[in-house]
Amino acid sequence: QVQLVESGGGLVQTGGSLRLSCAASGRTFSSYTMAWFRQAPGKEREFVSAFTPGYGSYSSASVKGRFTFSRDNAKNTAWLQMNSLKPEDTAVYYCAARSLGGVATTHYEYESWGQGTQVTVSS
Numbered sequence: 172q173v174q175l176v177e178s179g180g181g182l183v184q185t186g187g188s189l190r191l192s193c194a195a196s197g198r199t200f201s202s203y204t205m206a207w208f209r210q211a212p213g214k215e216r217e218f219v220s221a222f223t224p225g226y227g228s229y230s231s232a233s234v235k236g237r238f239t240f241s242r243d244n245a246k247n248t249a250w251l252q253m254n255s256l257k258p259e260d261t262a263v264y265y266c267a268a269r270s271l272g273g274v275a276t277t278h279y280e281y282e283s284w285g286q287g288t289q290v291t292v293s294s
Contacts, residue, residue, distance in 0.1 A: 172283045173197045175266045180288030183256055189290060191251040193266030201244040204269040207251045208278055209262035209290075216265070218276040220251060226274055234260075256292045263287040 179191040191207065206221035220230040220240040228240045237256075242249040249266065267281035275281065 172270075173200050173203070173268050175268060175283055175285035177264065177266045177285040177288040180264060180290045182291045182293065184293050185257060187256050187292070188252070188254045189256065191253070191264055191266075191288060191290070193249040193251075193285060195247040195249070195268065199244075200247055200268060202270075202272055204272050204275055204281075205240075205242055205249045206267045206269070206275065206281060207238075207240065207249075208265045208267055208281075209260075210265070210287075211262040214262075216278045218278070219264070221275065222249070223272060223274050225272075229274065229276075231276075253290070256290075258292050258294045260290060261292050262290060264290050 173195045174197045176194045204223045207219040208216050210216040222228045239252040265287045266285040268283040269281045
């Protein structure tokens with residue numbers, strides 16, 4: 172497993188932007204599928220965006236066109252750029268890693284998780 176640490180969450184107004192970071196350590200993660208999930212109070216953890224080596228990035232319909240996933244394997248870091256934020260984007264955001272690679276959009280397919288970072292979008 173890799174160790175993951177998220178940062179960059181905070182409070183932002185509707186229409187604003189935030190950039191989340193995920194720093195990985197413990198293993199070389201260049202072959203891993205990396206993803207962002209989020210969980211709002213009382214709701215299931217849901218897929219946001221991911222990057223699979225050899226495939227590229229993909230996102231949920233609710234964030235497509237607003238959120239962008241990027242990664243730098245040399246820095247063992249992944250980012251989630253979030254633009255045009257809405258109150259419904261409010262949640263704890265988690266970084267996740269999957270050693271088997273491949274396209275994966277459900278939380279049980281990932282074995283490594285960060286502690287989460289809170290994103291709050293005010294109306």
